[in-house]
């Protein structure tokens with residue numbers, strides 16, 4: 451179950467980061483296109499707006515299985531921390547609806563050819579609040595020692611431990627991942643051959659640079675998070691082939707993604723001039739985003755296992771009774787869902803926006 455949890459949570463993180471990155475890009479592009487009258491940027495923000503409600507659906511649906519797994523595996527810790535910040539935890543539902551609403555309004559405005567930078571910025575800020583609540587809860591659940599003090603400070607779930615433990619580095623790591631995944635997603639779209647050359651050039655150049663900026667921020671943040679762990683946790687990570695392997699894999703993927711980002715940015719005009727695009731780069735960028743997320747999600751899982759074990763809770767010693775029928779149905783549905791997502795990505799790469807079909 452832990453492996454399935456990591457796999458699906460990685461996909462949730464890809465969707466979260468792609469969403470935050472896309473909203474940032476759209477807000478910036480709309481602001482720049484208003485100031486400088488740059489049509490390619492306005493057009494780019496409009497085209498991205500069409501995909502965001504679908505991406506939001508994936509984001510939410512890919513969050514549900516990890517939430518169920520996390521409750522089964524770490525229920526004692528997660529229920530307690532969720533209750534301690536109950537008012538904020540429940541408020542996520544409201545924030546989500548506000549974010550979804552802003553994205554839909556943005557999509558309608560974009561479809562009507564109007565600017566939607568304000569909606570993109572609003573949705574981004576709401577997303578940052580949701581991420582801060584998640585990071586706080588996922589950190590709080592690891593530190594049972596702080597729970598009695600939290601309960602005494604407020605028994606009604608209204609006390610929010612701003613910045614306790616390593617919350618902000620965790621939050622910032624996840625958000626800078628938004629630059630990485632958002633940047634790689636732009637590279638993916640720019641490397642697909644379906645859009646105008648001017649827009650593909652912008653997507654490749656700015657996507658590549660965005661990914662590099664996010665990667666540059668993630669390295670020190672990742673180090674800060676690891677260095678802030680207790681020595682038992684760091685020792686457990688180093689001793690585990692899975693978790694240590696994931697650390698090494700993340701570093702290797704980090705270097706490959708940095709080179710890919712730089713290459714996309716430098717070769718943007720030449721690559722965009724190719725009629726059929728660069729399918730290898732497009733799929734490579736998508737794969738890199740998924741593998742990077744899988745690697746850091748695995749390390750994150752190792753940190754949680756090690757930290758909870760130090761407090762006397764060993765998730766690997768839970769009794770397991772496999773319900774084979776349910777497991778098979780679940781696996782089949784996961785494979786079908788992933789095939790659909792893969793098909794949609796291929797469609798996004800091939801699809802020529804309707805208004806571009808008549809323009810060479």
Ligand code: HEM
Pocket residue numbers: 459462466509510511513514516517518520546549577578580581582584585586588589620621624
């Ligand atoms: C825009 C909305 C969302 C954002 C920005 C977001 C962001 C995040 C972030 C940043 C984390 C990692 C926190 C950390 O470890 O520091 C996280 C974890 C998680 N998210 Fe989301 N999330 C969103 C929506 C959802 C939804 C709707 C669900 C479920 C239905 C969900 C389920 C989860 C779960 C289960 C985890 C942690 C699982 C674990 O640690 O095992 N998320 N999310």
